[in-house]
Amino acid sequence: MNLYGYVRNNPINYYDLLGLVDLNLLNKADPGYGEGANLPTGSNTFIFLAHGGINGYGLYSSNLSRLPIPLAIVKKKIEEAGHKAGQPIMAFACHSGEGDNLEMMKQLAKDLNSPVIASTRAITTDDLNSAGTWVRITPDGQVSQFTPNIR
DSSP: OOTTGGGTTOTTTOOOTTOOOSEEOSOTTSTTGGGGGGSOOSSSSEEEEOEEOGGGOOEESSTTOSSOOOHHHHHHHHHHTTOOTTOOEEEESTTTTSHHHHHHHHHHHHHHTSOEEEESSOOOGGGTTOTTSEEEEOTTOOEEEEOOOOO
């Protein structure tokens, strides 16, 4: 029996009492940290949670952070959390599908050989399956409107 499976065997760095998000990049002290408990688990889509900068400028671990999380760190954390090649990735972060973040998500899709689903505006968990809110980025860089079907 694995007593730490709900935190990917890393109870020091991950804290998700219900195990409902694949990867929570938010700082534990961030007010949005608990949002992961409102996201579904067990779908085919790998979901990671972060803050996204307005106009698509950077992914952050806190809404007070001044420094964005580098792509190499995002990629490493996704791989460490058990993402499988080809498995769709949802970047549950505001503005993750626009501006500089769109370019970051294109590179992530290419590097991990997996489609990435990213938001085109500010989002809450109520927007999880909303039409007009998401884009899908393929590993070859194609971007199209997308409506997730995640339960």
